[in-house]
Amino acid sequence: xxxxxxxxxxxxxxxYNELLTRFDSNSIIKFNDAIIGVTYDYGxxxxxxxxxxxxxxxxxxxxxxxxxxxxxxxxxxxxxxFLKSIKFVDPITVESVEFVNDYLExxxxxxxxxxHLNKEKLFNELKWxxxxxxxxxxxxxxxxxGENNPIYTDVELYNxxxxxxxxxxxxxxxxSLVKSIIKE
Numbered sequence: 001x002x003x004x005x006x007x008x009x010x011x012x013x014x015x016y017n018e019l020l021t022r023f024d025s026n027s028i029i030k031f032n033d034a035i036i037g038v039t040y041d042y043g044x045x046x047x048x049x050x051x052x053x054x055x056x057x058x059x060x061x062x063x064x065x066x067x068x069x070x071x072x073x074x075x076x077x078x079x080x081x082f083l084k085s086i087k088f089v090d091p092i093t094v095e096s097v098e099f100v101n102d103y104l105e106x107x108x109x110x111x112x113x114x115x116h117l118n119k120e121k122l123f124n125e126l127k128w129x130x131x132x133x134x135x136x137x138x139x140x141x142x143x144x145x146g147e148n149n150p151i152y153t154d155v156e157l158y159n160x161x162x163x164x165x166x167x168x169x170x171x172x173x174x175x176s177l178v179k180s181i182i183k184e
Contacts, residue, residue: 002165002168007061032179066126066130066136069126071180081142082142089136092129104122137159142156146169
């Protein structure tokens with residue numbers, strides 16, 4: 001499993017070069033000029049250690065908001081990814097959970113126009129939950145396949161900018177996802 005903390009860097013060349021002095025180059029993922037990720041585990045390069053190593057650099061933690069999560073759902077539907085789950089920070093009503101899960105099931109089970117129609121219904125439900133109820137999305141999990149690999153891999157994005165990827169075989173697809181949903 002890969003665990004990636006996503007950051008936005010401001011002085012891109014200088015900051016990136018400084019990151020290379022603090023982390024192995026294999027630990028740094030460049031999504032685009034401004035957005036980078038640092039991989040971590042529970043060994044030598046744990047989450048707290050990553051945060052300590054970057055604390056004085058010209059970058060900030062990337063916080064994922066509802067708009068980015070909506071972009072992720074849109075990307076998943078457009079690229080025929082399986083939408084596995086949507087989790088919320090605060091408990092939501094059983095009825096809302098059922099609506100969200102029903103729309104996920106409908107999206108995953110339909111194609112083309114019907115898939116996009118169900119996506120819009122899901123967007124309306126999420127808008128109501130996040131705006132009217134003031135409940136934030138905690139994470140969204142999708143399943144994707146690597147090139148020439150039939151095995152689906154879970155990819156979960158959290159609102160604190162952490163990305164969990166169950167296998168590195170989909171890293172190229174994950175980079176494409178992040179580039180598409182997080183705008184500079």
